Amino acid sequence: MSSVFRRPPDAERNIDASLYFGNLDPEVTELIMYELFIQFAPLRYLNMPKDRILKTHQGYGFVEFRTVRDADYALDILRGVRLYGKQLKIKKAEPPKSGTSSESQFVGATGGAINVGAKLFLNNLSPLVDEQFLRETFSKFGTLIKNPVVARDPETGESRGYGFLTFDDFTVCDEVIAKMDGALLMNGKISVSYAFKDDKKARHGDKVERLLAEAAKENRVSVKATKRDSTSKKKVGKPGKRDRAR
Secondary structure, three states: OHHHHOOOOHHHOOHHHEEEEEOOOOOOOHHHHHHHHOOOOOEEEEEOOEOOOOOOEOOEEEEEEOOHHHHHHHHHHHOOOEEOOEEOEEEEOOOOOOOOOOOOOOOOOOOOOOOOOOEEEEEOOOOOOOHHHHHHHHOOOOOEOOOOEEEEOOOOOOEEEEEEEEEOOHHHHHHHHHHHOOOEEOOEEOEEEEOEOOOOOOEOOOHHHHHHHHHHHHHHHHHHHHHHHHHHHHOOOOOOHHHHHO
């Protein structure tokens, strides 16, 4: 069993046969998760990233089965299972995303917010800083149109020490940089700057992007006004017989 907790060489890993599990209670241990997963099929690898200081797990982990079929079977059975009163979050593990090329315009709970390029890069993040902590810390500055991102090792889930925030406005980003660049987060002094664009040659937040952002906002306002006008016109019905008779 001990070999299951030893990380195999990357060349031997099978991401398609791997699962991510999260929302773990502090009482949950690697042994408990091993005993849970082994009921479905043999395991190749199981890891629950631990805090480097406290040596406690960070609420999530990864398990790799020998076959994709075994992983899919465990995934189907374990959906909705509760451990120590908390519902287990489980899904297929995902390969690392390359840069920001997969990012697209966000339209959702923010009421149709447009991704104008107001994206920040956070560096020197403490291992204690996670996505939820970033959201709680930075959402007070303005609207986050994407979930905060902490770059993690795809195999271990451990933080790589940097992350990204995407707001709906450049003025918010400017304020975050002014107030948080050099600030202490979880006993670590972070740096905050505009993230590089997809071509890696220039950073977000330049004059051109800001002009485009202003134009986009004005366009949205005018579009909404046009829709209201057209709606009000539709409410005017056609003249009836009495009107035509006049």
